[in-house]
Every structure is written in structure tokens, then in C-alpha cells.
Amino acid sequence: MSETLVEFDDVLTRYEPLIGLETHVELGTESKMFCGCSTTFGAEPNTQTCPVCLGLPGSLPVANAAAIESTIRIGLALGCRIASWSRFARKNYFYPDIPKGFQTSQYDEPLCVDGHLDVEVDGRTHRVEIERVHLEEDTGKNLHVGGATGRIHGADHSLVDFNRAGIPLVEIVTRPVPGTGAKAPEVARAYVTELREIIQTLGASDVRMEQGSLRCDVNTSLAPVGSLEWGTRTETKNVNSLRSVERAVRYEMRRQAAVLDAGGRVVQETRHFHEDTGSTSPGRSKEEATDYRYFPEPDLVPLAPDAEWVEKLAAGLPELPAARRARLQEEWGLSGTEMTWLVNAGALGLVEQTVAAGASPAEARKWWLGELARRANDAGVDLPELAVTPAQVAELAALVGEGTINDKLARQALDGVLAGEGDPRAVVAARGLAVMGESDELVAAVDAAIAGAPDVVEKVRGGKVQALGALVGAVMKTTRGKADAATVRRMLEERVLSS
């Protein structure tokens, strides 16, 4: 059964959306949250376990200091207040992937509260308020074997991998974000993008959505335009890419509008996002009924981050993405729009590194937004995945700048680099791509062109100087593009016009 949907633009004529996001980030600490086990991704199942993360009787947790530090740094980067007193709490429920029968999390005493993150969409800044940033442990992973779908229904049996159980997980919860209107889907996406970049800049996590080290739950609700009350929200899970964040909000807005239009009531529920169709479907309603019976974790002592230490952490934060963008925009003399293009293309860091390797900002930008963007698009990959480094791009720009190659040859040199033939200079040498000087070969080619087209020569001499282009083209053809067009033109002019 496919859902009735309202056209997106139509939704906004009657309803105001309200979005909220809960983001889980696996921290990149060496060891797990409460034991010394490794956190390396992709190891053989159940090889990174011990009595503590398996929840064996008698085992006890010891909190990972590095994870606490990372969480506080994330909180500080989001402008949060760091609690002077914070506690872990037990979230009790039964599921085979939680070994202790409860997840050690935080409840009413989180580490960081009351922050914000400003995101820009189409030139307008939206302030997303952060309610809390807290620390918890990840669950294990269930593997359902023998079914067609890999889901639990129809499976023959299930296996559990506890390698992931106990990996430190930071949860970042926003307050509902009002006033986004038609931009709600983009604001949601921009928020996760910016958050991801901040955490990356902090070095707190590798934030890879496809590996699940950054996971996002998107809350969406609609209220009639002008209403003072919020609508009922749904929580969409399994949103595994930036694009999906946007699509999930868009879909929920359209679906909920249809429900409300029909006089129905939006059910407060967890929904599942489907990457293939871009739609959502209800999760198990059972989850909603769970009473987690939170209470303070008696096996762990309360956290009381020392104010001086927190100040030191704040002072030691790296330059954050927003500040960096402002600085680079200034340094490179870009307009806001130009900067936005650069950021949206995911090219900011690449351009910065290319500039650092010696290219001019304009050259670096031209390469990454032009030729390289085209190549990435053709290959269906993101820019950073191209097999070319910023240093190699700077070298290409330098080769063009010094006249060794022209733009056309540079594209051939890039082919070589992408094909793994080495650095640009090596490719130019190996493929013989260098622009010809006034060599005998070039002189011969120029003379041959003049001799081969007396009619053109006549026209030029008669005043139609633009006809010289045909002769330039002929020379470039004979030299297979290796000649420098300007040089060829000058040589032709010398020979045709001055005799």
C-alpha cells in the first residue's frame, strides 16, 4: 500500500513544519567506553570483547576518560554549558544486542546542555538550539540469518556480534527548530553536515554515515499555519546519508500533510526510512510502550568535570568550520555565493590544501570546481575520492602557469595522474606532453601551413586578420595540440604579415 502524499509546495500553503534531530556519533577512542577492548571497525565478530562488554556476571564498568574529554569538547564546540555534576544512568530493556539488559547512558544529568549551531541555507542563517550532548555506550549488532530480507522476520536464526557493544557513543539532541518553512529539509541536512564537519575538525570521530559512526534520527511534525501548538511528531530512523536526511524530512512533511488533510491524526511513532524508495514506514509500535526505568548507574561514580580543565579544553579547541570559512573567504577574496558553492561542492578543504601546495586560490578553485568536479561527476564519486591529491593539482596548475603545458595538455596530464601513472611532471615527460618551443619541428609545421593555404594567406594580407585562426588550427592539428597556440599565432603573424 503506497501512502497518499501532498505535493511539497502545497504542504507549505497550509502547514508549518517543525524539525528536530537526534544524532549519534561513535567516538574514535582507542578503547571502548567501559572496558579496555579495541574499537577497530571490521574485525572478526566477537573478537573484541571481554567480561565487561559481554555483560558477564560480576563484571563492572570503568568510564573511559578520553571519551568524556571528547564529549566535553563537542559540547564546547556547540556552545554548550558543561555540567559541573553529571551522572550515568541505566536505560533498562531486554534485547539480545544489549548484554547487560540495560544500556549505560545519561538521563536527567547529561554532560553538556544548552548549546546552539548556526547553519546557513540560501543565504539565511537558521539557529539550531542544542538541548543536550550526552555520553552512552553502543549496542551489539544483530545478524539475522536465513531469511530473504536480512530482517528478523523470516530469519532462520540470529547471531549477535558484540564487537560494537560498549563503543562510546555521543548523542546530540536539538530542540525543535521553528521557522524553517519550505527550507526544513535543507536546514536538517545543513545541520547534520555542519555537525559532521565540526566533529571531524575536533578529531573526535571519523563520522562515516555509511559505516554507522554517525547516525541520525529525524523528528518531523506539522502544525496548521498560524497555530500556536505544535503538531504530533514522528521519529524517523535508519537515515544513513546527508541526502537521506533531506529526503526523510521532505517525505514525512508530504505524508503528514496528507494525513491531516484527510482529517486524520498523525500517530506519534518511530518510522523507518527506506533508501531505495525515499519513503518511511512505521517501526514496531511496541517500542513506544517501553518504560525504560531510568535510574542513576550505581556502578559508576558521578562525573564532576573540573572547571579549570574544561577551560583548558575550550582554549585548546581547533579553529571551527564556520570561523575557518569566514577566514578563507576573506583571504581568498570570495563572495558569499562563491564560498557557498565551494562548500556545497565539498571542495573547501581540497582547495585549501591545493593553495597550501603552492597554487593560487583562483587556480585551485578553477580546477576543483571545473575539470575535477566534472570528472567526479562522470565517475559518480565525491571529489575527495578522485585519485588525485591537492599537491598534484597544484603541480598541474604550476605546469600551466610556467607554460610547460597548456590547458588541453593539462587535461591529458590529469588523465595520466588519474590512471596512476604518477605525478603530473612525470606524466608530462612520459607522455611527451610538453608544449613545443620554437623548435625546428614547429617552424616546419608553421611553414607547411602557410605553404598549404595560399588563399588564406592572401585574405590575411588583404586585411582579414581573423582568418589567421584557420592557419593556427592547422598547425595545432599537425602538432597534435602540443604547440602553444599563442606562440603559433605570433610565428604566423611574423611570417605572413611582415613579408
Place this chain on the structure above:
Amino acid sequence: MSDLTALPVTELQAALASGETSAVEVTRAHLDRIATEDGDLGAYLHVTADAALQRAGEIDAAGTAGTGLAGIPVALKDVFVTEGVPTTSGSRILEGWRPPYSATVASRLHDAGTVLLGKTNMDEFAMGSSTENSAYRVTRNPWDRDRIPGGSSGGSSAAVAGRLAPFALGTDTGGSIRQPAAVTGLVGHKPTYGSVSRYGLIAFSSSLDQAGPMARTVMDAALLHEAIGGHDPRDSTSIDTRVLAVVEAARRGAGGDLSGLRVGVVRELGGEGAGEGYDTGVLERFAEAVALLEAAGADVREVSCPAFDLALPAYYLIAPSEASSNLARFEGMRFGIRVGDDGSRDIDEVMALTREQGFGPEVKRRIILGTYALSAGYYDAYYGQAQKVRTLISRDFSAAFDGVDVLVSPTSPTVAWPIGARVDDPLAMYAADLCTLPASLAGVPAISVPCGLSEGLPVGLQVMAPALADDRCYRVAAAVEAALGAPLTDRLLERAA
């Protein structure tokens, strides 16, 4: 050599050090006694006879027997996880489980050269005061085999009182070391919360559980205490402080002089304000013990701790709440028994069946109680309120300790009762912890030391001290022991003779 099982640890040390006996002989003597007596007494759930003899042989070969505790046999309550040795916590749900690791206290005792005799019986998951809640067997009181040995560390108390071990470890959540020690004529100490590692102790109530020694003499208890105490980085609630000097305190107390010591008799616990439920004989022995303290030079006065009256209800909310969460991991997925996994049931049904058949009635009762107390809408009224009471009790202790050095009370309101007498009356069973609960809730140390017999059965005196002042408990207990002349358990030997 006289009967090796009759000697206190201090004398075994001397006999081992002088070469008068060997670790193997001492171990064999205890194993022999276990073989003849334990069928009836029921102190052990698992006897590690072969491993014990092998370990004793190693100690003899190394020539270390008699240094410290090397070569001295010991029994562990089955709540302690022991690598490769079956560990059940008295529950059917862990039947057949052999842990892949050892509790910190078990490792420390092993490293000290002690010889593990086996694992002792207990109330399932340490919930009970008579050891009748064990899923496996009945344990009898060596003083009267028709009576209970106390609980939940009743296997340990029966083993030590019955000379099936020189000393043993127990755990105390609301009185589970002190009460069984009291009703079997032993010394039992609950250390300051956080001063002995809980790593590898199967949790009942995390904020209350504490391991401690049970022995026939105060000095033996102190020796065992020093061997297990001290900071453990694997336990976050472990206090990072020096090992408490309890052996020195026991030695000092044995001199019998308590001049200058200020002792408070708690009005609400067996003092003037004591309510119903106390045996007359218990109150008489208690009054005599207080008189002994005065005679030893102590300055005795009465103090009032009104919040202690609320300890029982507060405890029976906090402990079950934590237990309901601590016991959630027993669902048959990773260890222990699994029931009903025949391909026809889903995971929720298998978990439910496993827990239904794996847990006994008292454990289920407390899980239900705790689950209810933590539920949304009830949390503040029950768990939250109980925590406030806990704070009040701590304040009463603080106020009392402003004026006195230790507090005293009877350990148990009654002597050991007949097996079966309270099994159908949980409230009567819970009342056995009346005097021991306040120290548990406040996390302060408390010792039970024998102070005579009533109706031919042992009575214990409880001595409570401020946090980390465990040495005061040992000092006072040693003075009482010295004043009484000989360990109470010597009377059992006389009877047998």
C-alpha cells in the same frame, strides 16, 4: 598434631611456618571433614578437592607455607566469580556456568597463596537471611542442625563454624555477613563500602554489596580482610586509599583496654527504644556485652538515630530496584541455562521462559518489587524517597559519630530459627536484617562478634564505626573476644568431645 580443623588461622600459620605440618596436610584435613560432614551440613555447592591438593602441594614445594596466608585453606561464597570453577550465585539460572575470569578478591587470595576448598551455598543471588532460598540445597547450623545458619552467606558461616574451612569470604548487602556470623558464633565484618573490590562479585544491589571475612576469631577475620582489601582500578566505586590496618587494630584490642573509647548504644536498635521482635535472651547478652565494654574502660552512653526506624522499608525499595536491573542480564543468551529454544518460540518467549524457570520465588518477588519501584510515575514516590531516607540515615550516623567513636547493637534480633519457620512469611524473614540495615545503607563498616549464648545458640554484638574506621570495629570486637576468654566456637568442640 591435634585436629588441624580445630585450629585458628593464626595457629595454622605457626604450625606451617615451623614445619610441624604442611599445606597438603591442612588441606586434606579440611577435605576429609567436608567428605564426612557436608552431606548433612550442606555448606558447599562445589568442592575443588583435586585443585586444592595440587595448589597446596605447590605451596609446600615452594616453601612458602606459613608466610602470610600461604598454605591456608579458604572457602568462597558462590557469589564470587572463579575462573574455570562453577559459579552459580545459588541460582538455577547459572547452572553449569564456568566463568572465564576471576573476581579481584579471589585473585588476591590466590596470589596470597591460600588454597581454595570450594564454593559455599547461599540464598539465591544473596537474597535471604536463612540460605533456604538456595536453588540447590539446605544448609544447616552446626550448633543445631535443625536450624538455619543465617543468610545469605549461610554456606560460609556453616563451613567455618562447622570447621569445614578455617575461614571464608561472604558478602553483605543488608546483613548477609553479619547475621549468619552472629547466629553461628562467628566473627563477620562488613567493610566500609568501596574498601574491598566488587569486581567479579555477582551483583545483587550495587550500591550496597560489599565482600568481607567470616572467621572464628577476630584476628583470623582481620588477616583475611587485609588480604582482600585495597583499591582496585576495575571497580569505579573502589576507594583509592591505603589498606586498612585491621590486623594491628585486632592485636591492640586483644589487650582488652578500651579506656577513652566512646561507645554509643543505639536507642532504636536493641536499646531503650527497641521495639518488638527482639529475643529476651538476645537483649540480655547484649546488655552484658555493653557492661563488658564499660568494664574494659569504655565510656558508654545512649544515642538516638530516629531515621534507623525507616531503614527496613528504604532498603526493600533500593535493593530490589537495583537487583531488578542487575539481574536483567540473566536471559539465557550468553551464559547459564536457556529454556524453550526449540525453534518454535521467539526471543522474548525464550528469555521469559528461561527467567521463569531459572529464578526462584524470592528473586522473582524482588525483581517485581524493584521493577515497580523504578516505573515511570512511581520512581519519585519509591526509589527517590528511599534515597532520601538513605541520606537521613547517613546524617544520623554522622551526628552520632560526632559524640561517640563506635555504635553498638545486637546483630540479629533473634537467635537462629528452625529451618522452615519463616519461609512462608517474607516480612518475618526481612525483619532479621533490622539491626544490620542502617550500616549497609550508610556504607559504614560494621562487625559482628560473638557475645554469648541464648537457649544454647550464639548471639552476636554489632559494632559500627565511621567510614574507613574499620579498625575501630576490630579493636572493640577483639576486646569483647578477650573478655569472654575464648572463641565461642570452642564450645562446639567441647560439645562434640
